[in-house]
Amino acid sequence: xAVVSQHPSWVIxxxxxxxxxxxxxxDFQATTMFWYRQFPKQSLMLMATSNEGSKATYEQGVEKxxxxxNHASLTLSTLTVTSAHPEDSSFYICSARGGAPSYNExxxxxxxxxxxx
Amino acid sequence: AQSVTQLDSxxxxxxxxxxxxxxxxxxxYSPSLFWYVQHPNKGLQLLLKYTSAxxxxxxxxxxxxxxxxxxxxFHLTKPSAHxxxxxxxxxxxxxxxxxxxQLTFGSGTQLTVLP
Numbered sequence: 001x002a003v004v005s006q007h008p009s010w011v012i013x014x015x016x017x018x019x020x021x022x023x024x025x026x027d028f029q030a031t032t033m034f035w036y037r038q039f040p041k042q043s044l045m046l047m048a049t050s051n052e053g054s055k056a057t058y059e060q061g062v063e064k065x066x067x068x069x070n071h072a073s074l075t076l077s078t079l080t081v082t083s084a085h086p087e088d089s090s091f092y093i094c095s096a097r098g099g100a101p102s103y104n105e106x107x108x109x110x111x112x113x114x115x116x117x
Numbered sequence: 118a119q120s121v122t123q124l125d126s127x128x129x130x131x132x133x134x135x136x137x138x139x140x141x142x143x144x145x146y147s148p149s150l151f152w153y154v155q156h157p158n159k160g161l162q163l164l165l166k167y168t169s170a171x172x173x174x175x176x177x178x179x180x181x182x183x184x185x186x187x188x189x190x191f192h193l194t195k196p197s198a199h200x201x202x203x204x205x206x207x208x209x210x211x212x213x214x215x216x217x218x219q220l221t222f223g224s225g226t227q228l229t230v231l232p
Contacts, residue, residue: 006160034220043207043222044161093160106220108153110160 006109023094029074030096038091084116119144123223136195140208151209
């Protein structure tokens with residue numbers, strides 16, 4: 001089946017530094033990748049949608065200069081949290097959507113826990 | 118437009134007893150519906166999906182759900198709960214051929230299984 005990986009699974013950083021999170025589709029080409037943020041005991045909130053080779057589309061209220069998304073290939077998307085602050089601490093989950101037959105299904109990565117000190 | 122409501126934020130059952138997690142949806146078209154499970158600090162795992170085929174959908178780990186259009190419901194059931202079923206469950210709705218941004222998540226139901 002379709003597998004999506006994320007790296008790292010867990011990261012701690014100091015306030016003011018930048019952190020890059022990778023999302024890879026391991027056995028399919030992902031035409032679209034999504035980034036979600038999840039606060040403790042809450043549902044997933046869509047942050048942005050990225051299509052390979054084009055700029056990401058950000059949801060309302062998400063700072064695109066803070067959360068940089070790059071989807072340079074059909075198997076890799078990256079989320080960079082720039083100048084991270086403690087309020088950016090969260091669980092970040094990516095998902096990927098590929099081609100036939102499951103055009104409508106998203107496959108989720110295992111998530112990355114970011115803690116900003 | 119679409120929305121999804123999970124009627125219970127928390128459900129507690131004893132091991133070996135049935136599980137019922139309730140989900141109602143609203144959609145202006147015939148939707149696709151999904152149930153995902155999330156264990157602590159893990160990503161989402163697909164339990165089952167409905168995509169306009171059979172209304173009774175069987176998933177992994179003994180879970181199943183029935184799509185009832187007249188009731189706009191897609192409740193998740195399991196005949197006998199196991200300790201390993203304790204997790205957060207999300208009901209998700211999507212249009213049948215949705216655009217990239219059209220997944221809508223429910224607020225989640227935390228399932229506790231008591232020994």
